Amino acid sequence: MLDKDSLWQKLSEQFRENTTDLTYDTWIKPVTPISFDGSTLTLSLPSELHRDYWKEQLAPNLIEYAFVITKGNIEPKFILDSDVKKEETELESEPTDDANEPEPDEEFSFSKETHLNPNYTFDNFIIGKGNQMAHAAALIVSEEPGKLYNPLFFYGGVGLGKTHLMQAIGNKRLEDHPETNVKYVTSEAFTNDFINAIQTNRTEEFRREYRNVDILMVDDIQFFAQKEGTQEEFFHTFNDLYNNDKQIVLTSDRVPQEIPKLQERLVSRFAWGLPVDITPPDLETRIAILKNKAKLDNLVIPNDTLAYIAGQIDSNVRELEGALSRVQAYSKLKNEPITTDLVYEALRGLKLTKTSRELSIVDIQNKVASYFHVSITDLKGKKRMKSIVVPRQIAMYLSREMTNNSLPKIGKEFGGKDHTTVIHACDKISEIIKIDIDIRKEIADIKSELN
Numbered sequence: 438m439l440d441k442d443s444l445w446q447k448l449s450e451q452f453r454e455n456t457t458d459l460t461y462d463t464w465i466k467p468v469t470p471i472s473f474d475g476s477t478l479t480l481s482l483p484s485e486l487h488r489d490y491w492k493e494q495l496a497p498n499l500i501e502y503a504f505v506i507t508k509g510n511i512e513p514k515f516i517l518d519s520d521v522k523k524e525e526t527e528l529e530s531e532p533t534d535d536a537n538e539p540e541p542d543e544e545f546s547f548s549k550e551t552h553l554n555p556n557y558t559f560d561n562f563i564i565g566k567g568n569q570m571a572h573a574a575a576l577i578v579s580e581e582p583g584k585l586y587n588p589l590f591f592y593g594g595v596g597l598g599k600t601h602l603m604q605a606i607g608n609k610r611l612e613d614h615p616e617t618n619v620k621y622v623t624s625e626a627f628t629n630d631f632i633n634a635i636q637t638n639r640t641e642e643f644r645r646e647y648r649n650v651d652i653l654m655v656d657d658i659q660f661f662a663q664k665e666g667t668q669e670e671f672f673h674t675f676n677d678l679y680n681n682d683k684q685i686v687l688t689s690d691r692v693p694q695e696i697p698k699l700q701e702r703l704v705s706r707f708a709w710g711l712p713v714d715i716t717p718p719d720l721e722t723r724i725a726i727l728k729n730k731a732k733l734d735n736l737v738i739p740n741d742t743l744a745y746i747a748g749q750i751d752s753n754v755r756e757l758e759g760a761l762s763r764v765q766a767y768s769k770l771k772n773e774p775i776t777t778d779l780v781y782e783a784l785r786g787l788k789l790t791k792t793s794r795e796l797s798i799v800d801i802q803n804k805v806a807s808y809f810h811v812s813i814t815d816l817k818g819k820k821r822m823k824s825i826v827v828p829r830q831i832a833m834y835l836s837r838e839m840t841n842n843s844l845p846k847i848g849k850e851f852g853g854k855d856h857t858t859v860i861h862a863c864d865k866i867s868e869i870i871k872i873d874i875d876i877r878k879e880i881a882d883i884k885s886e887l888n
């Protein structure tokens with residue numbers, strides 16, 4: 438999930454591109470993002486005039502841009518700077534020991550992102566083939582943090598539920614054991630806190646804040662790439678928590694080995710626990726997710742219409758949810774029930790629907806064959822030389838991972854092999870990837886060429 442500052446920065450860029458300088462300077466520039474919880478973006482404005490103007494003129498654009506950026510429906514909430522200041526003064530006026538600290542210290546505060554989205558629960562999470570491992574591990578960790586899987590490391594593409602699962606651990610733990618000290622941050626927030634701490638001579642306080650927790654969750658750690666100082670600090674935070682049997686949960690869009698400029702010692706520590714991937718949901722799971730979401734939103738949608746939406750959006754869950762919100766809004770606007778015809782209309786203009794045709798087993802075979810310089814006939818054949826067997830198994834593995842084809846179908850496309858041969862190939866490659874850096878790199882290369 439984007440944090441408030443990154444989201445606001447992206448939104449401001451959109452406004453800058455699409456409005457005049459005057460409008461931008463008058464209405465957009467003075468806005469301060471206050472919070473973002475995944476669905477509501479709270480913005481602080483300097484005057485009532487600004488608030489009225491935003492409500493009447495700019496809010497629809499903001500919703501539209503936010504939809505493009507996050508693929509979700511974001512509600513803006515406007516408050517006034519004076520209210521924010523009032524709240525701050527009230528907080529400050531509470532008697533504290535260091536009430537007489539010099540000014541720069543008073544401005545300092547650590548990330549307030551520790552709150553969890555209450556909707557990110559296990560109950561609201563649909564289990565499918567691509568996430569069942571991750572779900573099971575998350576559940577175990579929420580029951581016995583710091584024991585079995587430490588760190589727990591989720592990786593996978595955007596919008597596949599990594600943040601949801603991570604926060605579900607926190608929500609469940611707090612529900613069962615309210616005394617647990619849970620801290621959730623994005624890696625950017627961790628970095629900002631660390632930099633602020635250095636600038637204001639509060640590194641001790643920073644350490645207390647981050648090391649005095651039972652569960653530390655850091656989202657999107659791929660953004661630690663290149664940040665030497667932050668990595669150093671995180672390394673010590675990690676060791677401290679780990680040595681005290683405190684739970685660490687991390688997410689990233691790729692395996693640690695593929696995060697550029699991530700220190701080797703962090704890469705190896707991240708592999709101590711359980712790295713588990715989340716892959717895109719198959720059609721069945723996508724339908725189940727939509728069904729669940731429709732139920733939560735009290736929407737009445739026929740099954741074949743849900744299946745139609747799920748068939749159109751196959752990339753990630755955030756886009757799937759975005760499509761449903763769009764359909765919902767469209768149905769309200771037209772005052773018509775949600776039918777397949779209406780969905781067709783609603784999603785017609787949407788660039789999110791499949792832009793390219795789905796990847797096929799044949800695409801994968803062609804790519805793997807040319808990458809390893811073997812013929813298609815050999816790839817589909819029965820020769821047992823290692824130079825052919827490994828590419829064949831990689832091609833089967835990728836067909837399983839990157840397409841929705843069943844095991845028997847994949848077997849059939851590889852010269853009529855049995856589905857157990859495909860299972861064997863997938864297991865074999867999954868094992869090899871764990872230990873062989875070269876093959877891991879080759880597979881990553883092929884995947885990026887296929888995407």
Ligand SMILES: Nc1ncnc2c1ncn2[C@@H]1O[C@H](COP(=O)(O)OP(=O)(O)OP(=O)(O)O)[C@@H](O)[C@H]1O
Binds near residue numbers: 438561563596597
């Ligand atoms: N299996 C699922 N069941 C129900 N909802 C899901 C599932 N997977 C994802 N979602 C929903 O999809 C949306 C995107 O998920 P989330 O933000 O957790 O993705 P992410 O993998 O962390 O993405 P990013 O890398 O962009 O941060 C959320 O609203 C989440 O609740």
